[in-house]
Amino acid sequence: MDNKYCRFINEEEEIPKPLLLFPACSFTEIRTKIPKRIVAYEFYAVANGCQRVFVEEDGITDIEKQVIPDPAKVSYMNLFINGVLQPHDNYTVEAGKLTLNTVDAPITGTPIILQMFII
Structure with missing residues (x-):
């Protein structure tokens, strides 16, 4: 095989070690705050067609007691x-109490969901 791109290494010949570069690490300290506790309330209701x-x-x-x-x-x-x-x-x-300020009321069977979050 006479290929200029192939090179056979003899057993006596020493193989060069690969060059490894490691990234430099920053040793600065980063502190984060733990997020505050969030309390979520939900109010689920179904419209009856005339209720606002x-x-x-x-x-x-x-589901549970609605608040x-x-x-x-x-x-x-x-x-x-x-x-x-x-x-x-x-x-x-x-x-x-939840009051709808619209002129018309939701039709019968319409789900109404009020989400409330306390941070």
Whole structure:
């Protein structure tokens, strides 16, 4: 075989060691804070076709006791009607009470989900 790209190494010939370069590591210390505990509340209800005011007793009782906390203690809240996120102008929340500010009421069987987060 006479190939200029192939080279056979004799047993007496020493094979050169590979050149290994390791990345330089930074030894600066990075500290992070543990995130705060978040408490989430959900209120699930089903519309009856004419109701625009929902209280805690209107919530679905199959899941657990439904709670609507005081909005002054809540950091963030979302209202979903039939799976669609509603603008804040469309509803008012008080302790134990959700009021829809729309002209019409959701149709019968429409799911209503109010999410509330306390950070």
